[in-house]
Amino acid sequence: EQLIKAEVLAVEERLAQIPLLLEAVQKMVNSGISADDIVVILPDESFKETVQLYDKLNNFNFAMGSDYNKTKAYKQLESIYKHWQVFSDESQFLLKKYEIKVEEVNKINLTDKQNVEQFFVILEALNLAKKRPEVLENMTQFKQVFSTDLMTIKSWMFLWLKKLSQLTLDDVRGGKVTVMGALETRGVSFKGVVVLDFNDGIVPSIPAKDNFLNSSLRTFAKLPTKNDRAALQKQLYKRILEQAETSTIIYSKSNNKAPASYLYELGLGIGKDKVANMELLYNEPSMIVEIEDPIMKHFDATAITWSATRLKTFLTCKRKYYYNYVLNLKAKEEEELNEGLFLHKLLEHLFKEKTFFESKEEMKSNIHRLLDQLLETNNPKIAYSKLLWKAKFEKFIDAQIYHFKAGWRVAAKEEQIIGSIGGINFKGVVDRIDQDTTGTFVFDYKSGSITEANRTKNLEKLTDFQMSIYSELLKDKFKDLKLAFIEIFDGKTTEITALEEKTELLYEIVGELKSMREVVAERCEDVSKCQYCDYTLLCGRGVYL
Known part of the structure; x- marks a missing residue:
C-alpha cells in the first residue's frame, strides 16, 4: 500500500481555504510540478463559484463547467x-x-x-x-x-x-490548473492534489435523492446504497492521493463543522490549524482616484434662480451642490412610492374639490376616496400603507375641521411664487395659502419632523430658509401674513419661530453669495449627512467609512 504524502490544514472560515489553496498551488509549481499536473478537488461543487471569483489571473480550468x-x-x-x-x-x-x-x-x-x-x-x-x-x-x-x-x-x-x-x-479561459468534482477524478492521476471542504457531511458527498429509499430496499432492488456510494468516493480519494507526489487537504471549522472522519481512515489525522493570509484575496490597489476639490469658477449667484432646496444643498454640502446643479448628475428615480410627495399630491386634490369642509365625515370620506383613486394597485405594501394613512389622517382631519370652523378658507394650493431677495432671484411652490377676514396663513406640509426647519437655537447652523423665502416673496402681496407648518400625521399647526432672526441671516447669506466669484466644492464636515445622500460613492463617503 502506497504512503499518502499529504499536509492537512484547518481554517476557521470556509472562505479562508482559498488563500491556502493559492499558496499550495504556488508551492507545488515552485517545487517543479507543472501546472497541468495539479488538480483541485471540490467535494461540494457549488463552491466553484467562490473559487472562480478569486481566480483573478485565470489560473484554474473548471472541468465541471459553469452553470448556464x-x-x-x-x-x-x-x-x-x-x-x-x-x-x-x-x-x-x-x-x-x-x-x-x-x-x-x-x-x-x-x-x-x-x-x-x-x-x-x-x-x-x-x-x-x-x-x-x-x-x-x-x-x-x-x-x-x-x-x-x-x-x-x-x-x-x-x-x-x-x-x-x-x-x-465549458470553461474556455485557458487555465492550466484543473478543478474537478470528486467523481470526475476516476481514471486520472496528478502529481499535485489540493482538496477543499474535507468536512463531515461533504466528504463523502451523498446526494439527497439517496435518502428517499433506505438501504435494505436499495439492496433488495439492487441499487447502490449510501454505504456503496461512500465506499466508492473514499476509494477515489485514496487512489488519487496515493498516486500524487504531494497533496494538501483543507477543511474549515466554521459553524462547528468537524473534519471528515475519513482523514483517520487515511492515517492522516486532523492536521494543524493555519491562519490564512487574506491579503491574497483583498490586497488590491484602490480603484478610487483621489481628486482635488472641484472649483466652480465664474460663480454668479445673481444669474441663478434659487429655490429653498437649492440654497439648503449649497449651505449643507458644496460638493453635493456641484454634482447636482453644476454637473446635472441626477439621482436614479426611486421605484418605491415617495410618501411625502404622494401626500402633498393627495392634499392638493382634496382642496381642489372644496376650499373647506364642515364635517369630519365628509372630509374623511373624500380623503379615503382619493387614496383609492390615486393608488390603484394590488401591491400588498401599498395596500398596507393606505390602511395606515387612513388611520393616521384622523388627527389631521380633526384639526382641519376646527381650523375651518374658525372661518379660514383655502385660497390657493401648490402656488408658484417668484421674486427677488437682496438682489438674488428666488422661486418656490407654497403648499397652501389660507385666508379669513383678518389675514393670511401660509402653510407648509410636513410628513416628518419639523425640528430642523423650525429650530430656535444655533441659528448660525440653519440651512433651511424656506419660510423666510416665502415670507419675503409674499409680504407685499398679503397683509397680516403668518407662516406655519402642518404636521400631516399629528394634525398640529406650528407657527414659524424666530422668523425675523432667520430672515436677517438669510440676507447675510445672500450678501455672501453675491460676493462669491468662485466656490470650492468641498465635502461637508458632518459625515452623518452622507448616509442618505445620492452621491456617497462619487465622494468616497458612505460605504467607504
Whole structure:
C-alpha cells in the first residue's frame, strides 16, 4: 500500500481555504510540478463559484463547467417568466434591470396556443442576449422533441427554462490548473492534489435523492446504497492521493463543522490549524482616484434662480451642490412610492374639490376616496400603507375641521411664487395659502419632523430658509401674513419661530453669495449627512467609512 504524502490544514472560515489553496498551488509549481499536473478537488461543487471569483489571473480550468442559469441570457428569460406570473412592480423593475422592453413583453398574448417554432420566433423578437452554440444545440433538440405540441407561451417558457437550467458551459479561459468534482477524478492521476471542504457531511458527498429509499430496499432492488456510494468516493480519494507526489487537504471549522472522519481512515489525522493570509484575496490597489476639490469658477449667484432646496444643498454640502446643479448628475428615480410627495399630491386634490369642509365625515370620506383613486394597485405594501394613512389622517382631519370652523378658507394650493431677495432671484411652490377676514396663513406640509426647519437655537447652523423665502416673496402681496407648518400625521399647526432672526441671516447669506466669484466644492464636515445622500460613492463617503 502506497504512503499518502499529504499536509492537512484547518481554517476557521470556509472562505479562508482559498488563500491556502493559492499558496499550495504556488508551492507545488515552485517545487517543479507543472501546472497541468495539479488538480483541485471540490467535494461540494457549488463552491466553484467562490473559487472562480478569486481566480483573478485565470489560473484554474473548471472541468465541471459553469452553470448556464447564472448567465444574463438565462436571467432575462427567467425575469420574463416571473413577470408573466405576477405582473407586479417588482417584476417590471427586474425586466428593466435586464434591459428588456416591458411594453414588448406585455404585448405578447399569453392565452393563445402556439407551436414550438412560433415560441422561438416570439423570443427572437424581444432582442435578448446573444445565444451561445450550446444553447442552439439544445434548441434544435427541444424543437425535435416538441415538434407536434401546442401550448401557451407560459408553458413553453417553463419547459425551456427547465431545459436550460441543466445546461453547463465549458470553461474556455485557458487555465492550466484543473478543478474537478470528486467523481470526475476516476481514471486520472496528478502529481499535485489540493482538496477543499474535507468536512463531515461533504466528504463523502451523498446526494439527497439517496435518502428517499433506505438501504435494505436499495439492496433488495439492487441499487447502490449510501454505504456503496461512500465506499466508492473514499476509494477515489485514496487512489488519487496515493498516486500524487504531494497533496494538501483543507477543511474549515466554521459553524462547528468537524473534519471528515475519513482523514483517520487515511492515517492522516486532523492536521494543524493555519491562519490564512487574506491579503491574497483583498490586497488590491484602490480603484478610487483621489481628486482635488472641484472649483466652480465664474460663480454668479445673481444669474441663478434659487429655490429653498437649492440654497439648503449649497449651505449643507458644496460638493453635493456641484454634482447636482453644476454637473446635472441626477439621482436614479426611486421605484418605491415617495410618501411625502404622494401626500402633498393627495392634499392638493382634496382642496381642489372644496376650499373647506364642515364635517369630519365628509372630509374623511373624500380623503379615503382619493387614496383609492390615486393608488390603484394590488401591491400588498401599498395596500398596507393606505390602511395606515387612513388611520393616521384622523388627527389631521380633526384639526382641519376646527381650523375651518374658525372661518379660514383655502385660497390657493401648490402656488408658484417668484421674486427677488437682496438682489438674488428666488422661486418656490407654497403648499397652501389660507385666508379669513383678518389675514393670511401660509402653510407648509410636513410628513416628518419639523425640528430642523423650525429650530430656535444655533441659528448660525440653519440651512433651511424656506419660510423666510416665502415670507419675503409674499409680504407685499398679503397683509397680516403668518407662516406655519402642518404636521400631516399629528394634525398640529406650528407657527414659524424666530422668523425675523432667520430672515436677517438669510440676507447675510445672500450678501455672501453675491460676493462669491468662485466656490470650492468641498465635502461637508458632518459625515452623518452622507448616509442618505445620492452621491456617497462619487465622494468616497458612505460605504467607504
